[in-house]
Amino acid sequence: MKALHFGAGNIGRGFIGLILSRAGYNVVFSDVNQELVKALEQRGEYTVELANEAKDLETVTGVSAIDGTNLDTVAQNVAEAELITTAVGVGILKHIAPGIAKGLTTRLGTGDVFQPLHIIACENAIGASTQLKEHVYGLLDERTRLLADQYVYFPDSAVDRIVPIQHHEDPLHVQVEPFYEWVVDRSQMAPAFKPVEGVMYVDDLEPYIERKLFTVNTGHCIAAYIGYVNGYDTIQKAIADEKVKSIVYGALQETGAVLVKRFGFNADDHQLYIAKILERFVNPYLTDEVTRVGRSPLRKLSPNDRLVRPALQAYEYGTETTHLAMGMAAACKFDISEDPEAVELQTTIQQKGIEAALSQYTSMDENHPVLKQAVAHYQQMQK
Numbered sequence: 179m180k181a182l183h184f185g186a187g188n189i190g191r192g193f194i195g196l197i198l199s200r201a202g203y204n205v206v207f208s209d210v211n212q213e214l215v216k217a218l219e220q221r222g223e224y225t226v227e228l229a230n231e232a233k234d235l236e237t238v239t240g241v242s243a244i245d246g247t248n249l250d251t252v253a254q255n256v257a258e259a260e261l262i263t264t265a266v267g268v269g270i271l272k273h274i275a276p277g278i279a280k281g282l283t284t285r286l287g288t289g290d291v292f293q294p295l296h297i298i299a300c301e302n303a304i305g306a307s308t309q310l311k312e313h314v315y316g317l318l319d320e321r322t323r324l325l326a327d328q329y330v331y332f333p334d335s336a337v338d339r340i341v342p343i344q345h346h347e348d349p350l351h352v353q354v355e356p357f358y359e360w361v362v363d364r365s366q367m368a369p370a371f372k373p374v375e376g377v378m379y380v381d382d383l384e385p386y387i388e389r390k391l392f393t394v395n396t397g398h399c400i401a402a403y404i405g406y407v408n409g410y411d412t413i414q415k416a417i418a419d420e421k422v423k424s425i426v427y428g429a430l431q432e433t434g435a436v437l438v439k440r441f442g443f444n445a446d447d448h449q450l451y452i453a454k455i456l457e458r459f460v461n462p463y464l465t466d467e468v469t470r471v472g473r474s475p476l477r478k479l480s481p482n483d484r485l486v487r488p489a490l491q492a493y494e495y496g497t498e499t500t501h502l503a504m505g506m507a508a509a510c511k512f513d514i515s516e517d518p519e520a521v522e523l524q525t526t527i528q529q530k531g532i533e534a535a536l537s538q539y540t541s542m543d544e545n546h547p548v549l550k551q552a553v554a555h556y557q558q559m560q561k
């Protein structure tokens with residue numbers, strides 16, 4: 179069984195590749211990082227270490243890699259794969275779409291490879307596979323699109339495992355937290371699909387993805403932004419500061435109130451979920467830099483992402499948004515020269531002012547009470 183996975187990075191090797199390999203797939207990684215591709219090709223295996231006291235080690239074998247910049251090679255592998263997954267970053271999906279579209283055209287053009295194919299985007303975003311489908315469909319001709327409607331499935335998914343930036347001599351070795359959860363929308367799968375061991379299939383993904391995105395990812399990015407404003411370089415150090423921790427906790431109470439209302443989660447169970455997430459953030463065996471967790475602040479401030487969406491839902495429900503607004507304000511302080519989105523954000527703030535900049539990226543009106551609340555916190559943080 180062959181799985182083609184786009185993105186041999188931290189989640190690619192440390193989570194999706196590992197699960198697929200355990201489930202019996204020969205995993206082919208497609209990546210544009212030639213160092214990773216070469217090392218995977220040469221060795222055909224890599225190691226995954228758990229961030230726990232025992233430092234449990236697992237070797238992932240039977241893997242190979244292809245050059246993601248070579249459209250023909252990518253397309254050939256798409257044509258042959260039994261499963262396709264991605265972990266490249268939601269903004270990169272449009273760049274992998276041409277290879278997928280070309281491969282589907284070959285696959286569906288031959289007339290004999292009409293096995294259903296699942297393409298699952300494992301990114302931190304709502305509806306990432308659906309977004310990928312739109313990019314791919316935009317590149318297909320009418321006939322292939324009609325065949326793809328019958329034979330190609332793009333189930334959305336939620337992936338949860340903290341994998342920091344790696345600093346090892348071996349470029350393939352990856353350290354990951356012990357916890358993981360990969361949830362896939364069963365309603366978007368082929369009728370008689372073969373489940374992948376290690377994946378949880380659910381009839382309705384929305385509660386899972388929103389609970390994960392608006393707890394793990396909201397809490398994490400607020401820890402990163404507030405931590406950065408307070409001079410901390412890692413999440414672990416930031417949350418050790420009670421002041422930072424209480425803001426993160428406050429934000430998770432705000433998203434929690436929305437989630438409980440929207441999806442009918444049991445309020446006590448949700449508090450346990452929050453406590454578990456906070457524990458994961460401070461795993462003493464991991465070092466997670468605030469620059470990674472806060473990366474791409476424009477994406478994180480966008481209307482459907484982890485700060486604005488839950489804040490607007492809370493506003494509609496008439497519940498608290500103070501800590502979420504603090505997170506937005508601190509995101510606007512994230513001044514990292516290596517992060518192109520942080521650079522753009524800082525330039526826009528300088529040129530247009532904080533109100534106009536926040537309005538531009540969040541799509542909130544400058545007079546929206548949540549935006550005003552964020553601006554007030556931003557000005558407070560100036561002092």
Ligand SMILES: NC(=O)C1=CN([C@@H]2O[C@H](COP(=O)(O)OP(=O)(O)OC[C@H]3O[C@@H](n4cnc5c(N)ncnc54)[C@H](O)[C@@H]3O)[C@@H](O)[C@H]2O)C=CC1
Nearest residue numbers: 185187188189209210211246265266267268301302340341
């Ligand atoms: N690191 C984490 O803890 C988690 C990350 N995620 C999500 O997983 C995705 C990947 O994140 P990471 O693995 O942390 O990032 P990463 O930067 O470690 O990995 C991304 C990989 O994609 C490759 N890539 C870029 N353009 C490509 C292309 N055109 N074709 C093929 N490969 C390409 C990069 O070279 C890199 O190796 C993101 O959407 C992230 O939000 C989700 C859950 C946890």
Ligand SMILES: O=P(O)(O)OC[C@H]1O[C@](O)(CO)[C@@H](O)[C@@H]1O
Nearest residue numbers: 302339340341394395398399471
């Ligand atoms: O990958 P993104 O969306 O930039 O955000 C980083 C997030 O990814 C994670 O590593 C896992 O979801 C979180 O730790 C963090 O919130």
